[in-house]
Structure formats: C-alpha cells, structure tokens
Amino acid sequence: MKHAVLLLLLLASQAAAQPSAASVAKVDAADMGIALARKKTYPGSELKVLQNLKAGSNYSRQVVAYQSEGLSIHALLTVPNGTPPKGGWPAIVFNHGYIPPEVYRTTERYVAYQDAFARAGFVTLKSDYRGHGDSQGEALGGYYAPGYTTDVMNALGSLKRDKRVNAARIGMWGHSMGGFLTLRAMVIDPSIKAGVIWGGVVANYDDLMNRWPHKAPASIPRRVLNLRKTAVEKYGTPAGNPRFWNALSANSYLKDVGGPVQLHIGSADEEVPPAFHATLARQLKAAGQSVQSYVYPGDNHNLSRNLRTALDRSVAFFKNNL
Template sequence: MSALLRLIAVLLVLGGAYVVVTRPDTLPFSLPWQASEPGAPSPGTPGPTDGSTLRTDPLGRVTDEAIEAFVARQPISLQALRARKFPGSALKVVRTLNAGVNYSRQVVSYQSEGLTIYALLTVPAGPPPKGGWPAIVFNHGYIPPDEYRTTERYVAYQDAFARAGFVTLKSDYRGHGSSEGEARGGYYDPGYTVDVLNAAASLKKDPRVNPKRLGLWGHSMGGQLSLRALLVDPDLKAASLWAGVVAGYDVLATDWKRSPQTPPPVIDGLNRRYLRLLSPNSALEDLRGRPIQLHHGTADKDVPYSFQKALANDLRAAGQPVEAYRYEGDDHNLSQNLGVALRRSVAFFKKHL
C-alpha cells in the first residue's frame, strides 16, 4: 500500500481532516551583543535591548548572574512569564457545531490580556465523573494566521482525545482567524504562550473540568508553546509534543537552516549563554517529575528530528521522565503513523491525568 493510501485509510478510521504541513514562523533571533572578537566584551558593555549595563567580574568578564538578570527582563523568558497572572475567563459559547460520536463541539471564546480569543471546545457526553473531566489544552502548529479557521485542521487529532473522554480546547491564538490581537509568532514573543496559559486558566473555571487533571498537547510551534506553558504553570501535569520546535534557542539559532544558501550564524560564547538561558530547556528541573512524551519523524522536512533528540537529552540530564518515539521515514505530520501516535498519546494522558 502506498504512503498516500495508508494516510487515507488512517484518516477514514479517525473520521477527521488532515492538517496541512505547518511551516514555522520566522525566528527573529536578535542577539543582545555584537559577536565580533572572541571572548567576553569589555567591562560595562551595555545590552542594547534596554540600555542597561552588565556587571562584570574583576577580570572584566560578564557574570552568569548578570546574564540571568538580563534574560529575566525579556518578556518571553520564564522569569517574566512567571511574574504575570493568567486569570482566563469563563468560556463563552459562540456557536454550537455538529456533535462528535460521544462528545459535543462548540466554538467558544475566552479573554487573554483583554483580547477575545476564539477556540474549539469538545466535552464528553453525559455527566462528568466526580471532580470533573480531565482536560487537554490543544496547541496547533504554525498556520498562516489569515488562513486559519477555528473549525479546520487537526480535526482527526482533536477527535481522538475527545472520543477517549477528555475535554479539549484548541485555542486559535491572537491574530488567528477572528481572534483579536496581533499575530507576532510563537518563539520570540510571549503573546501565544499567554493565550495558552489563559486557555488553561479558563478550563480551570469550567465546572465540568477537573482543574487537577490538566495536560497539554502541542504540534510543531505548539510544542514550543506547550513546553514553556508547562514550566510556567505547575497545575499543568503532563505534555505530549509532536514534531516540536523544542530544542534550546542556542540550537535553534544555529541548526535550523532555512535553505542550503543560508549558512547558520556564528554565535560567540556570551550570546550562546544568553540564548541557552532564555530557553525553556534551561529550567527543566522545574518540571519536578511531570512527564513529557515526544513524537517525531526522521524525514521531517520542517522541524528536524534532532530537535526531539536535543530535548530528550536535556530532560534526561535534568532527571525528568520522558518518553521519546522515533518514526523512521515519517514526515512532519506523522502521516504514516498517525493512528499509532494518537493511541500512544491517549494512553499517556490516561495514565498521567
């Protein structure tokens, strides 16, 4: 059976639509220091992002504490996000859709930084169990914001979790479809992460949901958002990441080539330390045993399989539990192994939520 026929067979079984390849958005890795001469800059080198002066040691080297303080001032950093509040709001029903096999489907809205964000909500049929249903914040990958529609893409994926008895909430993110706000990308601007965290907070307010049984699913860019959200909100218990952009920023800045004609930039030691500390990967000890599951195809042309390997290695080095699945020859959407990967993710959440 050809790969195309296998894909069609899987989609017919799952009863949903397939997601188009999701190209990552541009990574504006602006570095705070000019990488000219090797070694540390001279004492008092200003960080041009905010004009501050970095502390140096007696030998004129920038200290780790100074870099950490500089990182903490960046809005995308874990430190900055942890200092914020994510109240969410009650989920407001906008439109009721045709029901799934054993669950309802609705377009809903919630509030995030004063913006109205739309989302697709599924709720299992029947009365909730004691304490409420387990729930998954469903984080999609890159789709051009002006092409995005709430009810399109990822239908089969979301259906698999909904059938298994999970509430799911797929946020559009700001600037996507009818959602308010500006779409600035998911890697170097905190907006989408804020929307994910407010989506989780909104689920906690829903009386049908058990706020102690919340997890995250993320694909591609959504993998990065899920990883960062997991490290910001300790109430989120587990994450399943598919073909995620989940390597550290130090790796993304050099190993994510756009084309053979675009060589990777040369980054000096100071900027590499900055990028590493800015990454969620630098704080994996803060997971405190909350598990992560990884899925990636080796023939992924959009996000290299090496990114999964990098995060898996970082998690193991930090002593954190991880399941990592390698799909030989599969693509960015795991089209050849979609059913297997979904069953593994459902089993993972049933175990940990």
C-alpha cells in the same frame, strides 16, 4: 467636500486594519523570559459559547471565546457527553502548529487529532492564538514575542475555571510550534500534569538560530521575521550572550517540569530537525524527568504514515497520567 470626507474615512479604516508600527516596536525579546512569565497571572475567563457545532461521536463541539490580556481569543472546545466524573473531566490544552493566521479557521485542521482525545473522554480546548482567524490581537509568532505563550496559559486558566473540568487533571498537547509553546507552558506552570509533543520546535535559541535549516514560510510578514533581527541587534547572539538567551529558553528550566513528557517525531521530518527531539529527550532525562521518546522511521512532520499509532500512544499516555 463630500468626496474628501469619504476619502479620509476610507484611509482611516485602512490604517486601523493594519498592525501599527508602534505595536511591533513595543515587543522586546526580553519579554520571553521564563522568570518574567512566572510572575504574571493567567486567569483566563469563562468560556463564552459563540457557535454550537455538529457533535462528535460521544462529545459536543463548540466555538468559544476566552480573554487573554484583554483580547478575545477564539477556540474549539469539546466536552464528553454524560455526567462528569467526581471532580470533573480530565482536560487537554491543544496547541496547534504554524498555520498562516489570515487563512486559519477555528474549525479546520487537526480535526482527527482533537477527535481522538475527545472520544477518549477528555475535554479539549484548541486555542486559535491572537491574530488568527477571528481572534483579536496581532499575530507575531511564538519564538520572539510572548503573546502566543500568554494565550496558551490563559487557555489553561480558562479550563481551570470551568466547573466541568478537574483543574488538577489538565495536560497539554502540542505540534511543531505548538510543541515549543507546550514546553514553555510546562516550565512556567508545573501544575500541568503531563505533556505530549509531536515534531516539536523544542531546541534552545542557539540551535533555533543556527541549526534549524528551515526556510520561513512566505506567508510570515517581514515585521514578524524582523523580531529576531531586532533581538540579536539589541542583545547579541546566543553564543555571545548565552545568559540572556538561556533565560528565554524552556530548555534551561526542565527540572521544573511538573509531569511526564511524551515525544514523537518522524525521522524524515522536513520541517523540524529530529535532532531537536533527541536532544530534548536527553535533557529531560538528565533533569530527572520521566520521558517517552518515539521516532517513526521515514515519517514526515505530521506523522502521516503512523498517525493512528501515534494518536493511540498519546491517548494512552494521557489516560495513564491525567
């Protein structure tokens, strides 16, 4: 009897650790609609300090947590040393690209990138996103489920609540998938003053599905990959049902972007087609938006050969626009 009880407890704990089929079934591509996202509120919460880290050259570093749809999301916060300027420090929501959620760590990756902005006098907040590292929730990717967008918006809301931050001087930086999230955030909330996107997945859904010759990483679970298949089965393809898919795409709402955008990409980017970058630059100009476009010949997805130049340009852009 004792062994049977132990077995039942073990099975129950294993089941609890696995994402339920029901949680995935509730995800609907229609939830990605920009109009729907604008109707939601993103209050965030007070940033709760979980761990004090070794300080940077002129700023503090902390692992913090904030609330997003009832989930505790971890993030890396940097705050400049000294007395904030009148109105508070300018701030940047920092949106990282795809990293397998099970190996993601709050304090790893993008260290040099975030450091560049922190040293320049910006508060920065790099959200883990739900299901990454020790953050609660299920990691369902950014393209066919709204969770990551919601987490980014609540990171923004959390910074706006922080008395050290000037709520009228907040921008966003995004790389790869984080660029997709940054563009979505900027059309959802025009109060975002400026955005910088590196190697961004910034195309509409027709291009994402048909002109992105990118093999999905083996680390992406089948249940996440199936979200696209399920969406197409229910709503048809972007070519067959453009009204539906365009309503989900930030590219359809570029006139609503509330500030200038700076774009960077390597011409030899092996993850994201440079054509995505070029098309977005043209679309932003056509929408009457201010846009700067930088293409680095022969460089890769991380702009490794031109990292310092790209960071300097990004820092200068935020200094001029926040």
